[in-house]
Amino acid sequence: MTVAPLLVRTARREQTERTPVWFMRQAGRSLPEYRELRVGRTLFETCESPELCAEVTLQPVRRHDVDAAVMFADIMSPVLGMGIPVKLVENVGPVVDEPIRTAADLARITQSDPTEYAAGILGAIRIVRRELRPDQAVVGFCGGPFTVAGYLIEGKPSRDFLLVKRMMYSDPATWHGLMARLTDCFVPYVQAQVAAGADIIQLFDSWVGNLSVNDYEEFVAPYSARILAGVKEVGVPSIHFGTGTATLLRSMAAAGGDVIGLDWRIPLDRGWAEVPDRAVQGNLDSTLLLAPWERLEAGARDVLERAHGKPGHIFNLGHGILPPTDPDQITRLAAFVREYGQS
Amino acid sequence: MTVAPLLVRTARREQTERTPVWFMRQAGRSLPEYRELRVGRTLFETCESPELCAEVTLQPVRRHDVDAAVMFADIMSPVLGMGIPVKLVENVGPVVDEPIRTAADLARITQSDPTEYAAGILGAIRIVRRELRPDQAVVGFCGGPFTVAGYLIEGKPSRDFLLVKRMMYSDPATWHGLMARLTDCFVPYVQAQVAAGADIIQLFDSWVGNLSVNDYEEFVAPYSARILAGVKEVGVPSIHFGTGTATLLRSMAAAGGDVIGLDWRIPLDRGWAEVPDRAVQGNLDSTLLLAPWERLEAGARDVLERAHGKPGHIFNLGHGILPPTDPDQITRLAAFVREYGQS
Numbered sequence: 228m229t230v231a232p233l234l235v236r237t238a239r240r241e242q243t244e245r246t247p248v249w250f251m252r253q254a255g256r257s258l259p260e261y262r263e264l265r266v267g268r269t270l271f272e273t274c275e276s277p278e279l280c281a282e283v284t285l286q287p288v289r290r291h292d293v294d295a296a297v298m299f300a301d302i303m304s305p306v307l308g309m310g311i312p313v314k315l316v317e318n319v320g321p322v323v324d325e326p327i328r329t330a331a332d333l334a335r336i337t338q339s340d341p342t343e344y345a346a347g348i349l350g351a352i353r354i355v356r357r358e359l360r361p362d363q364a365v366v367g368f369c370g371g372p373f374t375v376a377g378y379l380i381e382g383k384p385s386r387d388f389l390l391v392k393r394m395m396y397s398d399p400a401t402w403h404g405l406m407a408r409l410t411d412c413f414v415p416y417v418q419a420q421v422a423a424g425a426d427i428i429q430l431f432d433s434w435v436g437n438l439s440v441n442d443y444e445e446f447v448a449p450y451s452a453r454i455l456a457g458v459k460e461v462g463v464p465s466i467h468f469g470t471g472t473a474t475l476l477r478s479m480a481a482a483g484g485d486v487i488g489l490d491w492r493i494p495l496d497r498g499w500a501e502v503p504d505r506a507v508q509g510n511l512d513s514t515l516l517l518a519p520w521e522r523l524e525a526g527a528r529d530v531l532e533r534a535h536g537k538p539g540h541i542f543n544l545g546h547g548i549l550p551p552t553d554p555d556q557i558t559r560l561a562a563f564v565r566e567y568g569q570s
Numbered sequence: 571m572t573v574a575p576l577l578v579r580t581a582r583r584e585q586t587e588r589t590p591v592w593f594m595r596q597a598g599r600s601l602p603e604y605r606e607l608r609v610g611r612t613l614f615e616t617c618e619s620p621e622l623c624a625e626v627t628l629q630p631v632r633r634h635d636v637d638a639a640v641m642f643a644d645i646m647s648p649v650l651g652m653g654i655p656v657k658l659v660e661n662v663g664p665v666v667d668e669p670i671r672t673a674a675d676l677a678r679i680t681q682s683d684p685t686e687y688a689a690g691i692l693g694a695i696r697i698v699r700r701e702l703r704p705d706q707a708v709v710g711f712c713g714g715p716f717t718v719a720g721y722l723i724e725g726k727p728s729r730d731f732l733l734v735k736r737m738m739y740s741d742p743a744t745w746h747g748l749m750a751r752l753t754d755c756f757v758p759y760v761q762a763q764v765a766a767g768a769d770i771i772q773l774f775d776s777w778v779g780n781l782s783v784n785d786y787e788e789f790v791a792p793y794s795a796r797i798l799a800g801v802k803e804v805g806v807p808s809i810h811f812g813t814g815t816a817t818l819l820r821s822m823a824a825a826g827g828d829v830i831g832l833d834w835r836i837p838l839d840r841g842w843a844e845v846p847d848r849a850v851q852g853n854l855d856s857t858l859l860l861a862p863w864e865r866l867e868a869g870a871r872d873v874l875e876r877a878h879g880k881p882g883h884i885f886n887l888g889h890g891i892l893p894p895t896d897p898d899q900i901t902r903l904a905a906f907v908r909e910y911g912q913s
Binding site: 386387388389392393396397436437438439440441442471473474475491492493494497512513514515517518519522526529545549551 | 729730731732735736739740779780781782783784785814816817818834835836837840855856857858860861862865869872888892894
């Protein structure tokens with residue numbers, strides 16, 4: 228009988244030999260080997276090739292010896308299966324030239340099979356699972372429905388989510404129609420990732436922390452709950468993550484997730500106290516990777532001390548790695564966490 | 571003996587006849603009379619004229635019959651007294667062409683007398699105080715040191731505050747030097763506003779919620795504490811506000827402020843429980859002003875119910891009024907709050 232990967236056992240709050248560590252956005256622009264591979268190719272093109280997508284996903288695992296490979300994909304990748312053209316613009320983010328604003332726009336949304344539109348990522352999962360050691364995990368990746376809807380409605384990254392909220396409040400039928408369609412797309416997308424070999428799925432609802440608790444519960448939670456239930460149905464655990472979520476943690480846990488992702492704003496022990504019956508992941512400020520080692524180490528130690536060796540802590544950042552991060556700092560941090568508590 | 575303005579008595583947590591109401595950014599682009607007055611004039615030019623600045627400040631008080639006039643100024647206004655050129659760029663925000671990045675840059679910062687560089691705003695305070703009823707308050711306005719430092723270092727609005735944090739972590743002497751100079755500028759600025767007639771001062775540290783609790787306490791709190799102590803010294807109460815501060819409220823209260831501003835992310839009762847010995851201000855989501863009246867009213871009622879009629883609640887939004895807001899909605903909301911609980 229094979230032992231499950233360390234990350235999966237921690238997600239289930241089993242007592243483990245040490246704290247697992249990986250980093251959100253560990254694959255990507257912080258690595259020179261990634262920047263080299265990307266020359267002349269768009270991100271979506273890279274994801275379309277199982278070999279390239281697997282290579283980019285594996286680069287940080289080789290370099291930093293982390294406990295998980297997070298699939299290299301964009302939050303907007305499954306939207307390509309919905310017939311909505313999306314561009315990823317350097318230094319801007321996802322741009323949708325014909326945003327979804329009205330009930331009529333919903334008619335433009337189609338549904339297709341993830342084994343077709345996500346064949347590259349699914350093929351990459353098979354390769355990555357084969358390449359990893361059995362104790363390392365493949366983390367499947369899915370954008371959260373609020374965050375993806377935000378890009379689809381605003382047409383670009385937004386600070387206030389004014390058009391999103393205007394739709395929620397003034398045209399709730401269109402909002403709910405859009406969220407239902409996203410959910411109908413995301414459930415088969417995550418299930419296909421599990422079928423291909425993903426050991427755990429992370430739902431990245433990066434910007435959901437912009438919402439009040441009432442709005443989150445009315446407009447988002449039911450859809451996140453359906454996606455996370457879809458993950459559970461196929462027998463793997465899930466990680467439910469957002470930023471700025473200090474006031475939403477209980478509601479997010481109620482929607483689902485074996486692991487609740489904490490951002491850097493909430494001290495880890497305070498965040499865990501909000502969701503005591505779950506595992507937690509986090510939560511070092513990503514910008515600390517730009518700091519001198521002594522300060523970075525002190526920050527990492529603070530996170531680990533606040534976890535108190537309780538089963539169920541996955542070490543990570545509070546958000547993704549920033550592109551200008553020195554990869555050697557990441558490697559050193561991963562080693563520090565692996566060795567922490569092993570005397 | 572004159573009775574203090576309703577807002578001031580509420581800030582002191584006295585039992586009052588009703589809940590005071592005003593709105594952050596009530597003066598400005600939501601009002602057609604403001605947009606008309608601004609034709610052909612920059613914001614800084616408008617603030618330089620005591621008459622124009624007073625007029626813009628008074629417009630929303632006349633229109634909405636709110637309990638306070640918040641001085642129309644920019645968060646960067648006092649920076650003009652520090653010899654650092656700042657532009658306010660439409661749809662972008664404050665832009666500093668020669669940002670502060672190194673110890674050498676600190677030498678460019680000068681200190682001048684607020685009665686000179688802020689003569690317009692101070693003159694406007696005298697006019698506004700004379701024009702208001704005695705039960706209405708003049709709210710003086712000062713940017714928070716983190717937020718202002720953020721614009722000075724990044725050179726423009728930022729999502730991650732990467733350069734700011736890099737300076738904090740890697741060159742703390744320059745960071746502390748900048749914060750000390752900002753504080754040296756802001757203390758006389760707020761004290762001059764009080765001398766001119768401001769009844770209360772609000773410190774707007776809009777983006778401070780980006781920081782972890784540890785970083786807030788080490789890098790920001792000591793300076794906010796000095797500014798708020800400077801307000802106390804001249805005998806008026808203060809409001810201490812930021813957004814995304816759910817995890818910082820206790821630390822912000824420890825730094826100072828008779829009133830703690832709550833943003834819309836934290837239910838008002840939960841926020842108040844974090845700072846039980848203070849008054850609180852807030853905290854309706856600004857985007858609800860774009861919603862149909864029934865939803866807006868339900869949101870306002872929820873805020874008021876969570877305040878439970880306890881002395882010390884100032885009704886406000888969780889952040890500023892958004893420019894596309896219909897002013898009639900604002901007027902109606904102000905009336906609803908004024909009449910709430912008066913049967």
